Amino acid sequence: MTASPVATARPLCIDLDGTLLRSDLLLESTLALLAHRPWLLLVLPFWLLGGKARLKQEIASRVVLDAATLPYDGRVLALLREATARRRVLCTASDARLAQAVAAHLGCFDEVLASDGQRNLSGRGKAEALVARFGERGFDYAGNARVDLAVWARAHGALVVNAGAGLARAAAGRCELLAHLPDIGGGLTAWLRALRLHQWLKNLLVFIPLLASHRFLAPESALAALGGFVAFGLCASGVYVLNDLLDLPSDRQHPRKRLRPFASGALPLLPGIVLAPLLALAGLALAWWIEPRFAAVLAAYYLLTLAYSLRFKRVAMLDVMLLAALYTLRIIGGTAVIGAALSFWLLAFSMFIFLSLALLKRYVELAAMLAEGKDGAAGRGYGVDDLPLLQSLGGSAGYLAVLVLALYINSPESIALYTRPQVLWLLCPLVLYWVSRTWVVAHRGGMDDDPVVFAVTDRASQLVGLLCAVIALAAI
Numbered sequence: 001m002t003a004s005p006v007a008t009a010r011p012l013c014i015d016l017d018g019t020l021l022r023s024d025l026l027l028e029s030t031l032a033l034l035a036h037r038p039w040l041l042l043v044l045p046f047w048l049l050g051g052k053a054r055l056k057q058e059i060a061s062r063v064v065l066d067a068a069t070l071p072y073d074g075r076v077l078a079l080l081r082e083a084t085a086r087r088r089v090l091c092t093a094s095d096a097r098l099a100q101a102v103a104a105h106l107g108c109f110d111e112v113l114a115s116d117g118q119r120n121l122s123g124r125g126k127a128e129a130l131v132a133r134f135g136e137r138g139f140d141y142a143g144n145a146r147v148d149l150a151v152w153a154r155a156h157g158a159l160v161v162n163a164g165a166g167l168a169r170a171a172a173g174r175c176e177l178l179a180h181l182p183d184i185g186g187g188l189t190a191w192l193r194a195l196r197l198h199q200w201l202k203n204l205l206v207f208i209p210l211l212a213s214h215r216f217l218a219p220e221s222a223l224a225a226l227g228g229f230v231a232f233g234l235c236a237s238g239v240y241v242l243n244d245l246l247d248l249p250s251d252r253q254h255p256r257k258r259l260r261p262f263a264s265g266a267l268p269l270l271p272g273i274v275l276a277p278l279l280a281l282a283g284l285a286l287a288w289w290i291e292p293r294f295a296a297v298l299a300a301y302y303l304l305t306l307a308y309s310l311r312f313k314r315v316a317m318l319d320v321m322l323l324a325a326l327y328t329l330r331i332i333g334g335t336a337v338i339g340a341a342l343s344f345w346l347l348a349f350s351m352f353i354f355l356s357l358a359l360l361k362r363y364v365e366l367a368a369m370l371a372e373g374k375d376g377a378a379g380r381g382y383g384v385d386d387l388p389l390l391q392s393l394g395g396s397a398g399y400l401a402v403l404v405l406a407l408y409i410n411s412p413e414s415i416a417l418y419t420r421p422q423v424l425w426l427l428c429p430l431v432l433y434w435v436s437r438t439w440v441v442a443h444r445g446g447m448d449d450d451p452v453v454f455a456v457t458d459r460a461s462q463l464v465g466l467l468c469a470v471i472a473l474a475a476i
Helices: 025-036 038-042 044-049 052-060 074-082 096-106 124-134 146-152 165-172 187-195 197-212 219-246 269-290 292-310 318-338 344-371 384-409 412-417 421-443 451-457 459-475
Strands: 012-014 088-095 111-115 140-143 157-161 176-181
Touching: 012 074, 025 038, 025 052, 025 088, 025 096, 025 219, 025 269, 025 292, 038 044, 044 052, 052 088, 052 096, 052 111, 074 157, 074 176, 088 096, 088 124, 096 111, 111 124, 124 146, 140 146, 146 165, 157 165, 165 176, 187 219, 197 219, 197 318, 197 344, 197 451, 219 269, 219 292, 219 318, 269 292, 292 318, 318 344, 344 384, 344 421, 344 451, 384 412, 384 421, 412 421, 421 451, 421 459, 451 459
Parallel strands: 012 088, 012 140, 088 111, 140 157, 157 176
Antiparallel strands: none
16 A cells, blocks of 8 residues: 555545445436336346436435445545645546435535536546536545546556556546555455355255155155255345345445445445356256256246335235245245155145244344334334234234144054054154244344344254154154
């Protein structure tokens, strides 16, 4: 890093996307638009025909971004606050509507230069605008990309932000290098967090039909189920990345989700936009190679998840029904991948137990909002006043799952599959205890956002699961 910039009479011009902001407002606003009105994806190419500036203006006129929650670079904010003796200019290729909102929130800019629907203020266009305003070599400029080299070629000083040493050397060849603030992105660790590999634990549900049909000792079925687990994992990771991109505004208002890699600015948005469909396609291709019927189930899971992410997660009660269905589809997929018959009892049990867990997920989110003093969860159809209702419905759904289990024990299917089905009665008090305890833990604030991950990692839940497995084996 070179010497820090000194206060001078020259204006300090700051780029927005990737420099002051650890994000890109064009991508942010496009994702916000598609999250609420996905059909406008078909109109974007026609707007682009009018030029990039028009595209930005059309999108910006249809969305509202909360400037207070955007991921700013603290180092650049510090430079701005120290440069009180200089004229501070926000100079960006983003649309003027969005740039003005950022400037109004920060309250430290004397002037804003931005794209206006006719002129895209980027690269040479930005350089010409700054020279026209402040004269040749009459300003210092902070930027982060190679397109900014055209600006530095006509600036007095360069501040290179969130970029490598190569760009800093290139900038130094065009004007005086005042400062180099290297990229502090999250790297591999942040990408692994974005893929949410720990959420692959949910895909262990694929193995339930393998266990329930007593085919876990058949190598072919076991390998097929393992492949199904990986396919679901790839597809689910693609969904998680997409969901995080579409949920940026609401995640930034959540006490824990605001730390997610895309919401916090630890990862750039564009690679995530590319990666999301690639992961889904990889999962679907693997599923087709294993078993076409399983690929059809996985495709249904993906489409239903898209519908949930784009619209239905904001519809109260329908969202939890869909969450329960997505969990159940993993079990249906596990049945398809090994070619087993679909069990009515397993479907009924899974629908009720996962409805209970979906309601529990919403309950935990709302409880966190209540603790923050907020009225509801952003981007969801619930308010904190709904907490008692969700608790009542969720507990009831869990107890209905236990009832289904009890009815199954005396069914012809159970008698045909187990030599000692009466032993299975021991499962009922265990599952009843687990459902009750899970809701007690949530009520006392001891649960994370995802109850399925909690169920897999919680010691008491692991013990209940182990005892259930022992009882099932004893009944065979």
